[in-house]
Amino acid sequence: MAGIDVGGTRVKSVLADSQGSVLLSHTASTPERPGEAVVDLVVATVADLLERASAEGVEGRLGAVGVVVPGLVDESTGSAAWSANLGWRDLPLRQRLRDRLDVPVAVGHDVRAGLLAEFHLGAAQGVPDALFVPLGTGIASALLAGGRVVAGSEWTGEIGHVVVEPDGPVCGCGRHGCLEAVASAASLGRAWRGLGRDGDAETLSRAVVDGDPDAVRLWHGAVDALVRVIAPVCAAAGTRVLLVGGGLAESGAVLLDPLRERLVHSLGHDRVTVTRAALGDRAGALGATLLAMEATA
Ligand SMILES: [Zn+2]
Structure with missing residues (x-):
């Protein structure tokens, strides 16, 4: 499972096994106002995670990807409706990523995903x-x-x-x-x-x-x-x-x-x-991983 949190300044990503245990994590900077290029950014981030995993001898196949973004998000349709800072509007993010990644994709809101992570793994357990x-x-x-x-x-x-x-x-x-x-x-x-x-x-x-x-x-x-x-x-x-x-x-x-x-x-x-x-700035990416797990359930 890959969980990716596209924030205003940083992209945090984690790769977890099917039980949700984190295998590796990475942080990169977000290009200024990526707009619809966020699709390419997520695809590249997934490729980078898989490359790092194979370099470290982590075996397995990518099961699903969870992506969380700020702003207005409609989780039911997987649409990134609006982000002032990141520069998109009505972007059908889940559909675009499904077309490119060929695995189940979940799209969520960064703060709601963070709470989901706090509920399962953090201060609200x-x-x-x-x-x-x-x-x-x-x-x-x-x-x-x-x-x-x-x-x-x-x-x-x-x-x-x-x-x-x-x-x-x-x-x-x-x-x-x-x-x-x-x-x-x-x-x-x-x-x-x-x-x-x-x-x-x-x-x-x-x-x-x-x-x-x-x-x-x-x-x-x-x-x-x-x-x-x-x-x-x-x-x-x-x-x-x-x-x-x-x-x-x-x-x-x-x-x-x-x-x-x-x-x-x-x-x-x-x-x-x-x-x-409890989870600090890792909450979003961990929550994204949980959303990816739900997407395969
Ligand atoms: Zn205001």
Whole structure:
């Protein structure tokens, strides 16, 4: 099985055996805005993985390929509907790859596949009701309910563009005060520098630990905004574990503790855990491998 995660800056790929054990993995950089050439990119990545495998004496035949991409994805049709950064629209990715690779192909969404990996291999093992929220350049989400990753329409999980501060900072989507314009790692770094300070969200998180009042105000504003969007989702879905991922999760307890405190307060019960996702930036590629396994089942 090959699992490939085509991200905005890197293509991560893994080759696994039919039980899902990783045989080898590789990371390469993503060409700028590949657009429909993502098909060639995936085909070349698969060939490269197989070449590396044979060089290392790994035997076997490729059973299936799973590919995950960011943006809007329709898993039912295997269509990569839209990605601003990677430059495609309504690309029938699964069909194009099937034509080229001659094995079953699954196409998924990077964050939903990441949650699938966390459920089977990571921080949500054995927990059928979980919400995964990566906080990085942007903010997305994936919901596991009753042991299934929810994929309604291509817009599923797009919590980053829920408006939390109508007069807030402008977002990449052109509107003001979207959650990701207030609480993503990138926007927190911008807000920090906007106060004349140096550094990024990581610098900011250290200033929070040191009790810097400007830092504390920014940080708690972001936590409150996150909870305003996340709490109703957890309430509706009966979420037991909130998995926080992305660059901001690396700040650890300085983020997770106030997040849990505000979330418990908002939900009115304490049967929710807030924890860091376990698989880091490998989650997408591992999830892609799981999708490939499902494609052959
Ligand atoms: Zn937005």
